[in-house]
Amino acid sequence: MKRRKFIIKSGAIVGLAVVAPSLFLESCAKGGASPSAPNVNFKIDLSSAQYQSLNTVGNYIYKNNVIVVNTTQGFIALSKICTHQGCTVAYNRNANDLQCPCHGAVYNDSGKVMGGPAPTPLKKYSVVKNGNILAIKG
Ligand code: FES
Incomplete structure (x- = not known):
């Protein structure tokens, strides 16, 4: 049981370490459409x-x-x-x-x-x- 819990926790941490930076980089790279200025x-x-x-x-x-x-x-x-x-x-x-x-x-x-x-x-x-x-x- 201890070994199984260790493997599950380790997998979750590794998965988070791989996914989190890619989410950050994606949001920076896309930047979205430039916000448009209003007519006033x-x-x-x-x-x-x-x-x-x-x-x-x-x-x-x-x-x-x-x-x-x-x-x-x-x-x-x-x-x-x-x-x-x-x-x-x-x-x-x-x-x-x-x-x-x-x-x-x-x-x-x-x-x-x-x-x-x-x-x-x-x-x-x-x-x-x-x-x-x-x-x-x-
Ligand atoms: S430089 Fe990124 S929102 Fe202004």
């Missing part, structure tokens, strides 16, 4: 308490799956959905780029892929500023 059409009132932080260069907010950033070159709006596997990108004011915390994708402020595993650029939206109102569309 919305406005942000920079005078409202909710969005006042956007008046400061280097700050950003998320709305409707879009990241809106106040850069030194003006406002930009890009999809916040990383094109690799859909994590949320964040703006890095020091490098003036967008970085994905999941696997290291890096995009420039136009959404172009600058590094990492992202297969396609971030969708870029038009931003029109009229007084305190930002209109984001695309």
